Amino acid sequence: MLTSVNNSKVKEWKKLHKRKYRERTGTFLVEGHHLIEEAQKSDWKVVEVIRREGESFVPDTDVQLTDVSEQVFQTISQTQTPQGIAAIVERKIVPFQPQTLTLLIDAVQDPGNLGTLIRTADAAGFDHVVVGEGCVDPFNEKTIRSTQGSLFHIPIFQGELEDVIRDLQAANVMVWASALQDAEPYKKLPQPEKAALIVGNEGQGIRNELLAYASERVYIPIYGQAESLNVAIAAAILMYHLKG
Incomplete structure (x- = not known):
């Protein structure tokens, strides 16, 4: 004792x-x-x-x-x-390999949001999650609690998103970016066989350097008076759509 x-x-x-x-x-x-x-x-x-x-x-x-x-x-x-x-x-370290469904997270700062993103990616049947630089630590205690255990059931990678995106595109993975400008409603686009979804910072969105890599920019129509959707909610809608 x-x-x-x-x-x-x-x-x-x-x-x-x-x-x-x-x-x-x-x-x-x-x-x-x-x-x-x-x-x-x-x-x-x-x-x-x-x-x-x-x-x-x-x-x-x-x-x-x-x-x-x-x-x-x-x-x-x-x-x-x-x-x-x-x-x-x-911590479990495994090498990144392109898969069918990938969630890419750019500079999400809130541990509750990051944990919910990981939990939702697990629920939606995504293969793995890549946490980019500028994000809150996925092994932060608040983040871990928000994953509700999904942290242990879906591979989590940390690294430069630009490098990961290049690897994904070389493997013929279609990269979608959740954005508001120069974007198409997500339901109007054909559903790719292999896809990666980028979501960004709560206030600033995805960095322009990353947006330049995206195969498609997509948005979720808002029918009420809300200015925007929480990043985890928006990601959930798009992940379940990509899962099909």
Whole structure:
């Protein structure tokens, strides 16, 4: 039972609240029964489970289990009402290969939006998600919670979107960009056999440099008085359309 917040191990766990340390160690922290169960059901590696005193959660047999005091758990927790269970998970690195359906995300800053985009791509049957530079960290605790476990079920890549788009187009993948200017209503375009969808920043949209790579620019008609759609909602409509 770890009881001191000054324990070196506790200090290492706390560092995982910071993106640079998550990237340096290749690990991240998740909280709650559902997310940990989803991680254990996937092919991601759960390195260690941290259990608050009095909790009865039992991890997989090959996972290290560490019990901690209430005070220690409060120190590492980032939720208002912690469930008393957390885990250190190792990031899974796989090489990017063009597939049939790809979601490309450019500079989305809100962790709730990014998490919802990942969750929706999983629900819509997309093959993978590429998170470009300028995006909030997909391994941010708020982003992870918003994915509701989909993070562990759909491959997530991080990198330069321009390079990824060139690879996709070389594999005859049609690239759609969600945009307002010089765009066609999405339903008027033929549905491609293989497609990638780019969605952009909540306020600025997709960078012009990326728009130049798009095979098609598409928009979703708005019939009421709303100025625009939330990026995750717009992406959901277009992803389900592309899935067919």
